[in-house]
Amino acid sequence: MPTLSQPPTVALTDSPSPWRWTREACSRLKELEFLPERFELIEGVIYEIMPKNRRHVLGLRRVRNWLFTIFGEDVVQEQDPIEIASEDQTFNDPEPDIAVLRQSVESYREQAPGSADVLLLVEISDATLSLDRNRKARLYARAGITDYWALDVRGRRLFVHREPGNEGYDSVLEYASDEMVAPLAAQHATIRVMELLPSTEFPQVTDYDKT
Template structure:
């Protein structure tokens, strides 16, 4: 059975911090100091994106295939930059691994998808799993993303975040690889968690 979990609040107190903005990053890109697609701006921090390891790439491909089978090719996109809440937008440009859109991706032109364009958001989590379930979950909750999945490749579990309210997801459940879960926007389409995961070490022996 899925279990309900309550994520601990993280102490983010820092003695000194420079908070960068989207405008700063655009200027850094023009000056050749940043490379598009190689970093994320999260709560004013410029975070270098690490090269994908093979398990991450496999999980991303498997999850993308699964979601496209349910929602259609034109409704699943990623990794892609999105907008968040108005108060976070100036200092955050997250690039989730996958999003499921309410309308075809071809309709967006040069505009980032906004929170109300997104039916489901997915992060493939390995070395970043605590960050994804802490800082990023809070960012997505403040944006009122209706459903956020964090696929934990280390524990081989799926953390499902729902009911964003007052800056937090009120419902967070953890599903093991032998359990199934259906997206809120496709409740008749149950997904076995193991179908999203790369082969385990035992499977390869």
């Protein structure tokens, strides 16, 4: 059975508060070409989105293609922004790996989909596991994202976050690679976690790995 999981403890220090960047400042810096081509702004900190390694690429591909079979391709958004809680928008501009939306991605023409539009959010966590389980989890919880998954491709496990609140998720379950899981929005669509993970040896094609 999945086990209860708690986010890693983050040490607190007496250091002065760091400068926090805003969306507006980042937009200006990008215009001046002072920022990398791809980055995320999380709690005022600028994180460069590094080139994806093969674990991330294959994990993303497996999750995406499985979700296509359940929800359809037109509602699965990949590595694009979502809007979060209004009080967090000044210092945050996340781009989750996958968001399953209530409507077609094409229907959100004027602005990015908001939290009420998101049925499932997935981060493929390789070098970013601590960020995804701490800062991003709190951000997504405050936004009211009801089903947030962090797929740990190194540790070969899945963290499922549910019951969002102002301080984070009240329910965080850790699923081992041999355990079954399903999205809240499609509880009939169970899958074993290992089928979402890249092979430990050579990538093998499964029913969900369709090009």
